Amino acid sequence: MTSTSEQKHDIILDSAFYLFSTKGFYETKIAEIAEHAGVAKGTVYLYFSSKEELFKEMTRRNFDEFLDGLSNELTRSSSFAEKLNKIADHHLSYFYNMRNHTRIFFQGLNNDPEFMEVMFHHIENYVNLVTNVMESESINESKLHAKAFVGMLENYKMDILFTKSFTKDHLNQRVDFAVKLFMNGCKR
Amino acid sequence: MTSTSEQKHDIILDSAFYLFSTKGFYETKIAEIAEHAGVAKGTVYLYFSSKEELFKEMTRRNFDEFLDGLSNELTRSSSFAEKLNKIADHHLSYFYNMRNHTRIFFQGLNNDPEFMEVMFHHIENYVNLVTNVMESESINESKLHAKAFVGMLENYKMDILFTKSFTKDHLNQRVDFAVKLFMNGCKR
Amino acid sequence: MTSTSEQKHDIILDSAFYLFSTKGFYETKIAEIAEHAGVAKGTVYLYFSSKEELFKEMTRRNFDEFLDGLSNELTRSSSFAEKLNKIADHHLSYFYNMRNHTRIFFQGLNNDPEFMEVMFHHIENYVNLVTNVMESESINESKLHAKAFVGMLENYKMDILFTKSFTKDHLNQRVDFAVKLFMNGCKR
Amino acid sequence: MTSTSEQKHDIILDSAFYLFSTKGFYETKIAEIAEHAGVAKGTVYLYFSSKEELFKEMTRRNFDEFLDGLSNELTRSSSFAEKLNKIADHHLSYFYNMRNHTRIFFQGLNNDPEFMEVMFHHIENYVNLVTNVMESESINESKLHAKAFVGMLENYKMDILFTKSFTKDHLNQRVDFAVKLFMNGCKR
DNA sequence: CATGAATGAGAGTTCATTCAT
DNA sequence: AATGAATGAACTCTCATTCAT
Numbered sequence: 001m002t003s004t005s006e007q008k009h010d011i012i013l014d015s016a017f018y019l020f021s022t023k024g025f026y027e028t029k030i031a032e033i034a035e036h037a038g039v040a041k042g043t044v045y046l047y048f049s050s051k052e053e054l055f056k057e058m059t060r061r062n063f064d065e066f067l068d069g070l071s072n073e074l075t076r077s078s079s080f081a082e083k084l085n086k087i088a089d090h091h092l093s094y095f096y097n098m099r100n101h102t103r104i105f106f107q108g109l110n111n112d113p114e115f116m117e118v119m120f121h122h123i124e125n126y127v128n129l130v131t132n133v134m135e136s137e138s139i140n141e142s143k144l145h146a147k148a149f150v151g152m153l154e155n156y157k158m159d160i161l162f163t164k165s166f167t168k169d170h171l172n173q174r175v176d177f178a179v180k181l182f183m184n185g186c187k188r
Numbered sequence: 189m190t191s192t193s194e195q196k197h198d199i200i201l202d203s204a205f206y207l208f209s210t211k212g213f214y215e216t217k218i219a220e221i222a223e224h225a226g227v228a229k230g231t232v233y234l235y236f237s238s239k240e241e242l243f244k245e246m247t248r249r250n251f252d253e254f255l256d257g258l259s260n261e262l263t264r265s266s267s268f269a270e271k272l273n274k275i276a277d278h279h280l281s282y283f284y285n286m287r288n289h290t291r292i293f294f295q296g297l298n299n300d301p302e303f304m305e306v307m308f309h310h311i312e313n314y315v316n317l318v319t320n321v322m323e324s325e326s327i328n329e330s331k332l333h334a335k336a337f338v339g340m341l342e343n344y345k346m347d348i349l350f351t352k353s354f355t356k357d358h359l360n361q362r363v364d365f366a367v368k369l370f371m372n373g374c375k376r
Numbered sequence: 377m378t379s380t381s382e383q384k385h386d387i388i389l390d391s392a393f394y395l396f397s398t399k400g401f402y403e404t405k406i407a408e409i410a411e412h413a414g415v416a417k418g419t420v421y422l423y424f425s426s427k428e429e430l431f432k433e434m435t436r437r438n439f440d441e442f443l444d445g446l447s448n449e450l451t452r453s454s455s456f457a458e459k460l461n462k463i464a465d466h467h468l469s470y471f472y473n474m475r476n477h478t479r480i481f482f483q484g485l486n487n488d489p490e491f492m493e494v495m496f497h498h499i500e501n502y503v504n505l506v507t508n509v510m511e512s513e514s515i516n517e518s519k520l521h522a523k524a525f526v527g528m529l530e531n532y533k534m535d536i537l538f539t540k541s542f543t544k545d546h547l548n549q550r551v552d553f554a555v556k557l558f559m560n561g562c563k564r
Numbered sequence: 565m566t567s568t569s570e571q572k573h574d575i576i577l578d579s580a581f582y583l584f585s586t587k588g589f590y591e592t593k594i595a596e597i598a599e600h601a602g603v604a605k606g607t608v609y610l611y612f613s614s615k616e617e618l619f620k621e622m623t624r625r626n627f628d629e630f631l632d633g634l635s636n637e638l639t640r641s642s643s644f645a646e647k648l649n650k651i652a653d654h655h656l657s658y659f660y661n662m663r664n665h666t667r668i669f670f671q672g673l674n675n676d677p678e679f680m681e682v683m684f685h686h687i688e689n690y691v692n693l694v695t696n697v698m699e700s701e702s703i704n705e706s707k708l709h710a711k712a713f714v715g716m717l718e719n720y721k722m723d724i725l726f727t728k729s730f731t732k733d734h735l736n737q738r739v740d741f742a743v744k745l746f747m748n749g750c751k752r
Numbered sequence: 753c754a755t756g757a758a759t760g761a762g763a764g765t766t767c768a769t770t771c772a773t
Numbered sequence: 774a775a776t777g778a779a780t781g782a783a784c785t786c787t788c789a790t791t792c793a794t
Contacts, residue, residue, distance in 0.1 A: 154342060159335070181336050230759055557749070562698075605781065
């Protein structure tokens with residue numbers, strides 16, 4: 001009935017995610033994470049060497065989940081439009097599901113090179129995944145296209161995070177819009 | 189030869205910008221800002237009521253400069269393509285000039301509603317400026333178009349901030365690319 | 377129309393009294409006293425060498441006024457009972473008139489020997505005045521009697537300071553009571 | 565051999581009493597209390613939420629000890645004179661034992677309503693205890709009598725605190741004197 | 753005489769981290 | 774492995790005092 005070591009590791013990570021993403025890094029205290037996880041303060045340090053390290057691991061897990069999910073969905077898609085759709089939907093749905101955890105998207109460990117590396121690699125991996133889709137369609141300058149597409153999506157993220165009344169319908173509308181704009185350009 | 193009161197206000201703001209943007213909010217100490225500005229610690233509090241307030245004023249000034257500059261350039265542009273070009277160039281050049289102050293773009297006062305309001309309004313104002321350009325060209329769903337375009341640019345920002353070898357040429361290339369992609373869509 | 381130097385000295389002392397007695401020594405700022413007196417902060421230091429000194433001078437003036445008034449009233453009294461009455465009335469009326477300035481009676485400069493000296497001397501002088509009255513009636517152990525009488529009055533001070541609904545009638549009742557008790561003892 | 569949690573709480577309270585009463589509230593630093601108690605600065609905050617709170621708890625403990633002791637002694641007294649004697653002796657002995665901690669009697673947290681409440685209640689409780697003694701002897705206006713008696717004692721406190729050469733004999737003399745004066749009035 | 757901008761020492765408080773149990 | 778009491782470095786902000794104008 002007691003938690004295994006691995007389970008405790010994950011429980012702490014869950015609590016860290018919940019609190020960091022809701023309140024921000026500096027505003028979240030180790031004591032709060034411990035309490036939320038139902039362990040003692042000292043226990044946190046048995047699994048993570050520091051607050052920074054805990055934040056980094058949490059971030060890594062988040063990024064990995066995001067990319068694993070996307071990568072999984074892409075293998076089940078066939079046409080180009082369908083793939084773009086999946087990317088857009090996955091991207092915006094991710095933020096939609098996290099719209100109550102807005103802090104996570106604005107705060108990092110900006111002075112920690114290792115953390116910047118983690119972020120940088122995530123973006124790189126994400127863009128590479130999208131770049132592969134572009135290349136499979138023989139699009140030139142595939143990387144620039146990939147970044148532009150991701151950027152469009154990233155910007156709609158703001159609507160989600162700041163608009164209280166944002167619904168799934170609004171989300172679908174943006175998915176369609178982004179794909180069409182990317183494929184055909186603006187219609188004048 | 190001595191500073192007027194207004195000058196001192198700005199000198200402190202300059203120092204705050206330099207340090208906050210280089211090291212981040214929490215990592216910058218009031219004592220450092222004072223030293224950098226060549227005044228005593230207490231003097232900072234004669235001009236700004238708190239560290240948070242100082243950060244907010246600095247942010248406001250930054251945002252205002254960005255928008256004033258853009259708005260100024262847009263009035264001197266004629267064709268649609270030219271306007272898009274000016275927006276893209278202004279956006280990316282701004283970050284290019286600040287590529288050594290990367291911290292500023294990742295950290296804020298995420299728990300301070302007033303600060304979030306400042307950020308939100310800036311984004312709103314920026315998008316509205318771009319939306320006006322879209323509308324002047326009678327483009328439907330002008331706001332969604334505006335956000336998508338800004339998003340593309342925003343994403344290229346990452347290249348600038350993370351790529352040490354990024355040059356003005358790379359920048360111009362992205363400006364052209366973004367405008368063309370936005371107008372015509374991806375070419376397959 | 378402008379204040380003379382002596383007037384300014386007194387105006388500052390008045391403001392100091394008002395604020396110190398309403399808010400306490402540490403809670404009152406020099407800046408507030410200056411503002412209340414309608415002078416600049418630096419001006420306070422032209423008349424008083426430090427915050428402590430200002431507090432001491434204010435206290436001295438207060439004590440002097442109290443004793444001058446009492447001494448004046450006693451010369452106009454004839455019988456013993458009448459004199460005791462004047463003392464009691466003067467004592468309690470003084471606190472009654474100051475019942476909105478309760479801070480002054482609880483806070484001092486407890487670490488400043490000079491201030492303690494000022495307080496000590498005031499008490500001494502007051503008791504001596506009352507002792508003289510006792511001696512003029514040939515009462516033995518005149519000083520112990522004097523202190524006991526002052527003590528009775530001092531304690532009724534608490535009623536005045538803490539009882540919001542305390543009236544002049546209550547005051548007169550206590551004056552009469554104290555004099556009778558002192559002269560005849562408790563009635564059993 | 566190590567302190568229990570409760571012991572540490574009391575050790576800090578003891579140190580707080582020693583320093584606050586010797587030097588005053590504002591003149592005593594938390595760092596000094598910690599050092600005197602043999603703990604780290606932060607430890608003080610594990611037991612008391614703020615400097616103010618620490619001062620309040622110390623005051624409460626002091627007051628309680630005073631009243632408990634008195635109440636205990638009164639139950640063992642029989643005649644009226646004996647009871648008055650016990651009150652006078654307890655009151656003056658208390659201050660006699662504390663004659664090196666004079667600061668405590670002049671300084672409080674005058675702006676803190678909660679602290680004023682604590683003080684007010686203590687005085688109230690003390691007077692009530694004495695009032696009960698008066699009533700048990702069927703004395704009219706028992707409360708006014710009680711306050712007068714306490715006032716006499718309170719004033720002799722000054723002799724104790726300010727007279728370096730004050731001895732136990734002086735104290736006993738004042739106890740006797742106060743009781744006789746209260747019972748019989750001044751002898752002319 | 754008068755001003756008030758500038759100073760900077762100093763204090764209370766927080767909280768990540770440690771370590772004896 | 775787990776605890777949580779104890780630590781103490783570090784930081785923001787205050788305010789009496791000074792002095793150039």
